[in-house]
Amino acid sequence: MEGSAKLMKRLLSELAAAVDGDLVGPDREIEGFCSIREERDRAATHLSFWLPQRPIAELLGSQVQSVLVAKLPDPPGPERDALAGRSFVVVANPEFAFAQLLNLVHPQARAQEHDVHPSAQVAEDVIFDGAVQVGPLAVIESGVRIGAGSVIGARVFLGQNSQLGADVLLHPGCVIYEDSVLGDRVILHSGVVLGADGFGYAADRGRWVKIPQVGRVVIEDDVEIGARSCVDRAALSETRVRQGTKIDDLCLVAHNCDIGEHVAMAGCSGIAGSTRIGSYCRLGGQVSVGDHLELPAGTVVAGGSGVLHRIEEAGIYSGMPALPQRLRNRIYIEEQRLPDYGRRLHRLEQRIAELES
């Protein structure tokens, strides 16, 4: 088997029922999940999904026999044959239904019984609010409190007085500095660092004097943060990542930032200090946002862009510096014409000189 997906034996009709979908076509035994582009044996036995905004050719050309769809596909006559014998499960949102079924079969890790590995170093006054799993060689300092169902991976470090909600999942090697606060169902991937000092110095005749960073980090419910990402503690008050927000690998949220609810921030992106990202914003990969800025709710920033100025109005922004995407795309096309513009300018000047003389 490729991939780590567990094999299962479930009837497609059962899965359809679980997501309130209508099964059209033969019932089948489903063994796992696959992409619509799957070309191997799995196409016969695995379930996939197809999004209505994708070209119909993708579905017609696919070998996958069981597909979640938003609407029964209805291609013109001759192409209809390509779908013959396939099974469709019609649901409102196929990708969401696919996620639901995957979660059903591969539920998030959760502590079922209290189990602290004997090699873990746990301070005496740590409070476990129910069953918590603590992996080998974890270090939990004094004053920490952890909610029921949480899984603390191997080699995790929890600094003094950190507070963790219920069903938190910390993958191996995370480091949580003192006084951090994590809500329920927070997932942190390996090597996330929460609460390291923000980058704050005062200049004294050209030399940098550290401004002790005495604020904290607050991560609200249902936030997930990718491997090796960092959220720095605030200088004086707090750095906050609000509920439902998802942050990819190798991202930086600097001190005093406020990241809104249900934001998505793709890999290698960095938000400089004291910036506020509104709820439902989406940032592509390797985006940088300057310090003390604000992005209104729902703003989208394309991958590789750099936001240098406050954005006044939600919309799609792109480029360096980030501009409304339409304008930026125009510039991307026009800048390729620059050598031509230079030549044309020169020729015009010559022709006018001739006319003038």
Added chain:
Amino acid sequence: MEGSAKLMKRLLSELAAAVDGDLVGPDREIEGFCSIREERDRAATHLSFWLPQRPIAELLGSQVQSVLVAKLPDPPGPERDALAGRSFVVVANPEFAFAQLLNLVHPQARAQEHDVHPSAQVAEDVIFDGAVQVGPLAVIESGVRIGAGSVIGARVFLGQNSQLGADVLLHPGCVIYEDSVLGDRVILHSGVVLGADGFGYAADRGRWVKIPQVGRVVIEDDVEIGARSCVDRAALSETRVRQGTKIDDLCLVAHNCDIGEHVAMAGCSGIAGSTRIGSYCRLGGQVSVGDHLELPAGTVVAGGSGVLHRIEEAGIYSGMPALPQRLRNRIYIEEQRLPDYGRRLHRLEQRIAELES
């Protein structure tokens, strides 16, 4: 209490004396530090600072009652009321004084007595030059020497023959490869890696052959490096970060680089191999500097910029590729006019053709 700042009880007059400042207005009991924008209860009991280059409105609108300032504010008559009853401490450099007071109340961690956690793995020949604190599950290999007052956090790894100065602070999870040298008062945040192999390969008919990296890393006194940043060991000699330099999170200093004194390098920035950054340079976030380049002392590179060529003269540089900021800002404005330029060129060509015919 929000933030991890310890509450304290100090008279403002005492604090003023500690930074050689003049108290103007009533003495008060100060419980902590806050931002000038603080709007909660803390405004009455916490000390802030105000910089003369900021708009006076910021100070007038602030609710903070105790403020470090460079000069007694003297707004026009009617606005003066907004300051009535407040206390000001007049100092030469308010931000620096603020940093000094924060350091007074929140001093950097320092080993007071020698204390090696029993779970740490420490080679027999490690030399402690005085009281050193070694956290749980740290690994210290043979030949290492550590100066007095240093704090080695939980799960830190110190490779063979590393030499650490006095009062070094290594946060949990740092990895120091063999033969690294750290000066006094160096601070490394969680997950910093010093001395990993530089990216050096020879090509043999299209395939990469590793060039063993046999140099080392030297970090001088008073350097601070943020979480998850990496300084690679040199190919043959050394990679050096000079005294007083501050590096933010998720930065990369590649092999053979020489980073000058009192440099500031903000998050997600990368310096490619063999590049020399002059003293007092300041690099914004997500800056990249190419290999084998040189930045003269005092150069400033704006966030998100890419330095592709040697910079001959100190100044402020910006954009991709980095150009003098004035020129780059002109380009940022002009490029938005490009669609208009195209249209105007076309119209000119038509008009000239008409004149010519």
Added chain:
Amino acid sequence: MEGSAKLMKRLLSELAAAVDGDLVGPDREIEGFCSIREERDRAATHLSFWLPQRPIAELLGSQVQSVLVAKLPDPPGPERDALAGRSFVVVANPEFAFAQLLNLVHPQARAQEHDVHPSAQVAEDVIFDGAVQVGPLAVIESGVRIGAGSVIGARVFLGQNSQLGADVLLHPGCVIYEDSVLGDRVILHSGVVLGADGFGYAADRGRWVKIPQVGRVVIEDDVEIGARSCVDRAALSETRVRQGTKIDDLCLVAHNCDIGEHVAMAGCSGIAGSTRIGSYCRLGGQVSVGDHLELPAGTVVAGGSGVLHRIEEAGIYSGMPALPQRLRNRIYIEEQRLPDYGRRLHRLEQRIAELES
């Protein structure tokens, strides 16, 4: 001694023989390796190399007495004196020969005998296929299999069912999630994370619902990955890095990517999801490549560039968005003329208006 290079005593003639080179000039005792720019004592006793494409002045001005070269240097008469008394070893590829000799003197770490540190946490069913070295405080979970000669550094975490080939070298603190597959001679630097969840969510009325990532990561033979880099597990199938590829520090390879053979990817670069990088591609530092793209074999992307579109033809690409380097360099020159173009356009419009009236 500066750098961590071991001192050695070898005759230059011996070293020449080892790389099939011709020694021209006196035989010498060689104590180590140095750069051609070495200016200290080492210049007399260390071996360097000189590339034919570099200016001859570099060689003439160098104080290094023993140099690997592709061809015996033959400068004009008066300059020839600068080379008098030096020793040259003529080889086909001086940099490759230099790498070979460094590898001879500084061979990669390899387990000679089976040695599991008593503080390591190793599951009972772990299979060691020969002598393996496991460092202090490593954690190896159930179902893992490790090939002969491999070195598992301190504090490494190997998740369930991971499979490692022979002579693998994992530096301290790497985290390998469950079900990962590593080939022979893979080198991972400190803090590499393999197999963390890809960034996959379905939107349900503006909220993100996690799509469990149930694929895996496959790292083929002779791959080396730099400190703090991440390769995410696939959503459903696999993320693969093919043989001989070298990835620098702080890089991200997102889920479902396929990185070809003998690729080089410099620091701080990120490849978004499902993108295919062809064999022999070279990516400079801080490059971003968008999702679902393809780079043909042999493509070169300059540092700091952002690939936003599928590249159809191999070549050198540069800038944001990445364009053929010739065009991009033209744009870099032309954009600096934009303020001038604006002025010239305006003047032309005035002159034409005068002509027209």
